[in-house]
Amino acid sequence: MEASHISILLVDDEPSVLKSLELVLDRAGFDVLAVNDGRLAIEAMQSGRFDLVLTDLVMPDREGVETIIELRRSHPTLPIIAMSGGGMGSADLYLSVAAQVGANATLLKPFTEAQLLSAVRQVLAAPM
Numbered sequence: 001m002e003a004s005h006i007s008i009l010l011v012d013d014e015p016s017v018l019k020s021l022e023l024v025l026d027r028a029g030f031d032v033l034a035v036n037d038g039r040l041a042i043e044a045m046q047s048g049r050f051d052l053v054l055t056d057l058v059m060p061d062r063e064g065v066e067t068i069i070e071l072r073r074s075h076p077t078l079p080i081i082a083m084s085g086g087g088m089g090s091a092d093l094y095l096s097v098a099a100q101v102g103a104n105a106t107l108l109k110p111f112t113e114a115q116l117l118s119a120v121r122q123v124l125a126a127p128m
Contacts, residue, residue: 006124007031007048011041011055011067012083017109021054024113025120038062042070050078052124057084057094065097072102079123085109 008030012018015036022034033048035041039062041055053071057064068080082098083106084091095106104123107115 005031006051007033008120009041009044009048009050009053010034011036011038011053011059011064013037013056013059017056021116024116025054028117028120030120038064038067038070041067045071045075052079052081052120054081054083054120057082057098058086065094065101068098068103069101079104079126081105081107081119081123083107083109083111 008025010018010021010025010032012021013036018034018036022032025032033044035044037059038055041053042062055064055067064082064084068082071078071080080103082095082103084094085108086094091108095108099106104126105119107119
């Protein structure tokens, strides 16, 4: 699969993180739609077709675990990568819960550009 034909839904409530991740993915040739909360992610999934969702876990309104659960119900084979730097709790705990509810991969913030792109490519290449 060529990156230019792959559409990624990116979800993070932190504007600077959202923009920097969007730039990295865009430079790598992916089509990216960036939204700042889980509610908007669910709406975007209803109106568009995405090959991958990359979501933060700690967000206001609808947090990432809840978003993953809802996406799994409506899109059981959709590749999902969860990312977290923690928040009020342990990032490892958040990421563990995300994996239990359906995330295909997890990224502990901060991560490098290479780690991000590697995770994206691995999840996209995995058989569904």
